[in-house]
Amino acid sequence: MINITFPDGAVRQYEKGSSALDIAKSISEGLARKVIAAGVNGQVWDAARPIGEDASLKLYTWNDAEGKNTFWHSSAHLMAEAVETMIPGVKFWVGPPVENGFYYDMDLGDKKITEEDLLTIEKKMNELAKQNNNFLRKEMPKADAVNYFTEKGDEYKLDLLQNLNDGEITFYTQGKFTDLCRGPHIPNTGIIKAIKLTNIAGAYWKGDERNKQLTRLYGVTFPSQKELDEHLQMLEEAKKRDHRKLGKELSIYTMDDDVGPGLPLWMPNGTIIIEALENLAKETELAAGYKRVVTPHIAKESLYITSGHLPYYQDSMYPPMELEGQKYYLKAMNCPHHHKIFAAEPKSYKDMPLRLAEYGTCYRYEQSGELFGLMRVRCLHMNDAHIYCTKEQFYDEFRAVNDMYLKYFKIFGIDKYVMRLSLHNPAKLGQKYVDEPELWKETEALVRDVLIRTNTPFVEVQDEAAFYGPKIDVQIWSTIGREFTLATNQVDFAQGRRFKLEFTNQENKTETPLIIHRAPLGTHERFIGFLLEHYAGKFPAWLAPVQAKVLPISDKFLDYANSVSDKLKKADIRAEVDDRNEKIGKKIRDTELMKVPYMLVVGEKEVNEGKVAVRRHGKGDLGVKLVDDFLNELVLEIKERRTE
Ligand SMILES: [Zn+2]
Ligand SMILES: [Zn+2]
Numbered sequence: 232m233i234n235i236t237f238p239d240g241a242v243r244q245y246e247k248g249s250s251a252l253d254i255a256k257s258i259s260e261g262l263a264r265k266v267i268a269a270g271v272n273g274q275v276w277d278a279a280r281p282i283g284e285d286a287s288l289k290l291y292t293w294n295d296a297e298g299k300n301t302f303w304h305s306s307a308h309l310m311a312e313a314v315e316t317m318i319p320g321v322k323f324w325v326g327p328p329v330e331n332g333f334y335y336d337m338d339l340g341d342k343k344i345t346e347e348d349l350l351t352i353e354k355k356m357n358e359l360a361k362q363n364n365n366f367l368r369k370e371m372p373k374a375d376a377v378n379y380f381t382e383k384g385d386e387y388k389l390d391l392l393q394n395l396n397d398g399e400i401t402f403y404t405q406g407k408f409t410d411l412c413r414g415p416h417i418p419n420t421g422i423i424k425a426i427k428l429t430n431i432a433g434a435y436w437k438g439d440e441r442n443k444q445l446t447r448l449y450g451v452t453f454p455s456q457k458e459l460d461e462h463l464q465m466l467e468e469a470k471k472r473d474h475r476k477l478g479k480e481l482s483i484y485t486m487d488d489d490v491g492p493g494l495p496l497w498m499p500n501g502t503i504i505i506e507a508l509e510n511l512a513k514e515t516e517l518a519a520g521y522k523r524v525v526t527p528h529i530a531k532e533s534l535y536i537t538s539g540h541l542p543y544y545q546d547s548m549y550p551p552m553e554l555e556g557q558k559y560y561l562k563a564m565n566c567p568h569h570h571k572i573f574a575a576e577p578k579s580y581k582d583m584p585l586r587l588a589e590y591g592t593c594y595r596y597e598q599s600g601e602l603f604g605l606m607r608v609r610c611l612h613m614n615d616a617h618i619y620c621t622k623e624q625f626y627d628e629f630r631a632v633n634d635m636y637l638k639y640f641k642i643f644g645i646d647k648y649v650m651r652l653s654l655h656n657p658a659k660l661g662q663k664y665v666d667e668p669e670l671w672k673e674t675e676a677l678v679r680d681v682l683i684r685t686n687t688p689f690v691e692v693q694d695e696a697a698f699y700g701p702k703i704d705v706q707i708w709s710t711i712g713r714e715f716t717l718a719t720n721q722v723d724f725a726q727g728r729r730f731k732l733e734f735t736n737q738e739n740k741t742e743t744p745l746i747i748h749r750a751p752l753g754t755h756e757r758f759i760g761f762l763l764e765h766y767a768g769k770f771p772a773w774l775a776p777v778q779a780k781v782l783p784i785s786d787k788f789l790d791y792a793n794s795v796s797d798k799l800k801k802a803d804i805r806a807e808v809d810d811r812n813e814k815i816g817k818k819i820r821d822t823e824l825m826k827v828p829y830m831l832v833v834g835e836k837e838v839n840e841g842k843v844a845v846r847r848h849g850k851g852d853l854g855v856k857l858v859d860d861f862l863n864e865l866v867l868e869i870k871e872r873r874t875e
Contacts, residue, residue, distance in 0.1 A: 234285040248281040252418055255290055265292040267422070268301035268415050273656070273693040275301065277368055277415040293454055296651075296690070303328035305366060305405075305416040306356075306423055306452040307335045312408035313355035314448070318342050323410065324387045324436060324445055330714075331462075332451030336434050338387065339446050349428040352448075356426050363421035364406040368414060371400045376411060387436075425459035426452050461712075468711045474763035475604040481768050481776070481825065483759065484605065493602040493609035495756060500776035503805065504762075505612070505755050507774050509590055511872070512614055512752055515638065519631055521586040521616055526568035528592055532558040537729055538567040547595050549609075565591035566748060569617045570730040573744075578734035583744065584620035584628055590755075591615045605760035614718075614752035619732065619744040625674065625722075630681045632720060632749045636705065637685065639751055643762070644874045647708035648717075649688050652678060653695035665699050665725050674722050674745070675701050699725030705751075709765040717758070721748040769849060772828045772865065773872045778805045779865065780827045781843070782818045784834035791838045795831060795858055802866055823848065829865065 232244045235254060245254055251269030255262045255278070269276045270289030275297050282288075291298035307326030310333075314321055318339055326335035344352075371379075373396065380388040388411045392400070403412045405420055417423075430449040436442035453459040478484050483501035490496060497505060513523070532551060535541040540548070540563065551558040562568065569587045578585070591613050601607050620628045633650075640648055655664040655671045664671065678701055682689040689703075696702055700722035707717045723746040726732075733741045752758050762770070772778050779799055783792040792808045799806035809818045815832065822830050831843035836855070843861055845853040856864075 233282060235282070236285075236287040238287075238289055245282075247283060250281050251276065251278040251288060251290060254288065262290070266290050267292055267295075267298040267417050270297065270693075275415050277366065277418070279365065279418045280368060280415070300328040301415050302417055302423070302454070303333040303452060305420075306426070306450065307333040308366070308403065308405060308408065308410055308412070308416065309356050309359060309420055309423060309452075310352065310428070310448060310450055311335050311337070311410065312359055312406055313352050314344075315408055316355060317348075317352065318344075322385050322387050325391075329449075332429065332449060334447050334449045336436075336445040336447050338443070344431055344446060344448065346431065349431070349448075353426050353428050353450075356423075359406055360420045360423040360426070362406060363419050365419045366414075366416035367404045368416075369402045369404070370398075371402050373397045373400055376400050376402070380411070422454055423452050424454055425456045426450065427459055427463065465712050469713055469764065472709075472711065472764040472767045473604075474606070474760040477763045477768040478605065478760075481763075483763070491609070492599055493597055493607070495605060495608060495610070497755075501759065503776045504759055504770070504774050508614075508752060508755065508758070511639075511642070512588075512590065515635060516586075516588045516616065519586070519635060520584075521588040524569065524572055524587050524589050526565060526572070526589060526591065527562075528594070529559045529561055530568065532560060534567045534571070535560055538570075538726065539729060540564070540567070547597075549594050549596050561594035562591075563593055563595050565589055565593065565613065565615045566617060566726065566746075567730070569615075570726060570732060570746075573617075573619055573732050574730060578619075578744075580621065580734060580736050583734055584618055584624050585744075586616055586618045588616035605756040608756045611754040611756050613754045614750045614758075616749055618747040618749065619727075619734075620747070621734075621736070621742065622673070622745060625745055625747075626677045626681065628747060629678055629720075629722075630685065632747060632751070633681050633685055633687060635749075636751045637687065640707070642872050643765070644710070645707050645765075647712075649690060649706045650682055651692060651704040651706060652682065652689050653692045653697070653702050653704070655696045655701065656694035659694070663694075663698065664696060667724050670724050671696075671701070674724075678703065678722065697721060697723075699723050707761070709761060710767075711764070713764065715757070715761050717761070718750045718753040719748070720750075722746075723748060769826045770828070771872070771874045773869045775826075775828050776805065777807050777825065777827045778869065779807075779829040779831055780822045781806065781808045781831045781833060782815060782822065783808070783810070784815045784832065786812065788833050788835070788838055792833050795833065795843060798858060799862060799865075802862055804862070804865060804869070819846070829861075831861070 233247050234242050235245050236242050252263055252266055255266045266278045268291040269278045270291060271282060272286050293299060293302065304327060311323050311326060314337065320340060322338040324336035326333060376392055377389065391411060401413060402409055403414060403416055428448065428450040432447045433444045434447040436445055451462065481500060482498050484495045484497050486495060532541060544563065548563045549561045551560050572587060573585060593611050593613055595609060597607050597609055618628050654675055657668065660666045660668055703720040705717045707715050709715065727743040727746055732744055734744060736742045781792040781796045783789050789810055796806045796808045819830060826848055828848050830846040833843055837843055842855045842857055844855045845861055847853050
């Protein structure tokens with residue numbers, strides 16, 4: 232018998248060689264049907280793989296990232312099987328899961344796959360899925376694996392084998408298809424119920440343009456047709472809400488060839504949104520005891536050597552410029568600058584915690600192929616801050632950061648979010664992780680405690696922490712259900728020491744502070760990109776570039792329209808008058824297109840009564856109101872940052 236430890240700490244005995252599926256079945260058939268993969272001693276395994284010794288066990292379903300990734304990667308095998316039946320001799324490179332589905336790179340020889348073929352491949356995949364074939368795992372000696380692929384004449388898998396050793400080579404077979412793969416995979420093809428192949432692209436082997444171009448086939452699969460339908464509908468809606476399309480239509484930002492790729496120019500409308508977000512951050516951070524700082528956009532090489540960004544992070548930085556015999560780099564992160572501000576004056580426990588905040592401008596070198604609208608850029612403005620605190624203060628500080636996120640989620644109507652907590656692996660202390668066993672244990676427990684006590688949804692990921700401490704990646708979902716990575720919170724035991732940051736404690740001894748890196752609003756670029764999709768461009772009044780537009784029915788009422796607009800402006804409302812010589816119908820349509828929250832139509836009746844006829848975007852007519860009443864209501868709506 233073997234002892235299996237469940238996530239809640241319960242230990243139960245099972246026969247040696249039981250699989251996660253067997254164990255799930257012993258709990259309930261319903262659970263077993265949902266299990267896609269298993270976490271065995273922190274590693275993702277086939278749910279069907281026999282467990283030979285005492286182990287900790289987690290069952291992964293479709294709702295876990297591990298489950299989805301295993302499902303989609305296995306679907307790549309299914310797609311390869313289908314392609315192989317249609318194009319014998321096809322050779323495969325790699326087939327990983329991606330954000331929304333999977334792909335497989337393949338060498339089709341002199342054959343081609345066109346858009347029309349995708350349906351045929353889908354059909355074949357459905358047929359093969361219904362055969363309910365098990366994914367069979369087989370360990371292979373390296374020599375046998377090399378022989379197998381030499382005989383097949385498969386230079387791609389032979390290339391992969393070069394970096395693998397005896398004892399770590401496995402083959403997986405489902406139906407008639409066998410692949411070199413470390414796994415894991417789903418138990419059988421039958422659980423793939425809905426399939427959509429989405430795209431064909433060219434991809435150079437190993438991403439190197441000197442190499443042969445392979446065919447990359449993308450697809451996405453689901454455990455039910457309903458989920459596929461919902462996914463396709465979401466994609467359709469996302470297309471309408473594409474931040475690049477809306478960003479242009481609403482004059483938010485522009486890109487220019489002469490400025491360079493990945494360097495957005497924020498237009499007046501976008502800048503209004505930026506300033507509204509910064510005001511929110513300033514207000515919130517001030518109330519939470521932060522202090523604001525400003526730092527230069529460049530720094531000497533030595534700063535980044537101290538921080539460790541050079542040489543490890545060099546590929547993500549702009550190349551240096553030489554000045555007075557020194558190398559200077561554009562800053563890729565604000566932390567080292569803030570650490571220098573901490574170090575500038577002696578600190579005692581009375582100065583702690585110190586919270587330094589800056590909407591810092593950073594420059595990162597993203598490959599041109601990776602650039603994407605506002606989501607992947609080379610210049611970014613980060614809602615950054617670093618909190619320097621004692622170990623005793625850590626819990627409260629981390630909790631306050633978490634509370635700030637929750638406050639923001641409420642303001643922006645972000646209902647779905649998950650904190651992904653990445654933990655260290657004790658076996659890798661001193662190599663992959665800073666050798667501070669106690670600090671790791673303590674801070675991980677405190678972070679977990681904050682998340683549990685605040686009812687914040689979170690998942691734990693083993694062995695994915697940063698070198699210098701546990702981290703939390705914040706995932707949020709837009710109103711149409713698309714996932715975004717918003718920001719990362721990072722606990723840091725290493726930088727304090729690297730920068731020799733110190734404070735004298737109550738016993739008059741020097742101590743190194745703990746550092747928390749945090750950026751709840753992420754970067755302006757990514758967050759505004761997200762908001763464009765989230766609101767479909769219909770910004771709430773407090774963020775809207777124009778909050779109220781006055782539309783005179785004819786020129787006769789232009790003076791009155793201007794007087795209304797002036798009155799609103801005096802109350803700090805962003806108001807405009809549509810003074811074009813156009814029919815009122817056209818004025819209304821154009822204002823609708825710009826998604827201005829409030830339209831104030833004025834004609835004879837309104838002039839005589841000192842009123843405005845109010846229309847709310849997306850809601851229609853709100854009736855005729857006294858100018859002062861409307862103004863007071865709107866001022867309050869803006870002040871409270873209401874969504875509607
Ligand atoms: Zn595989
Ligand atoms: Zn930082």
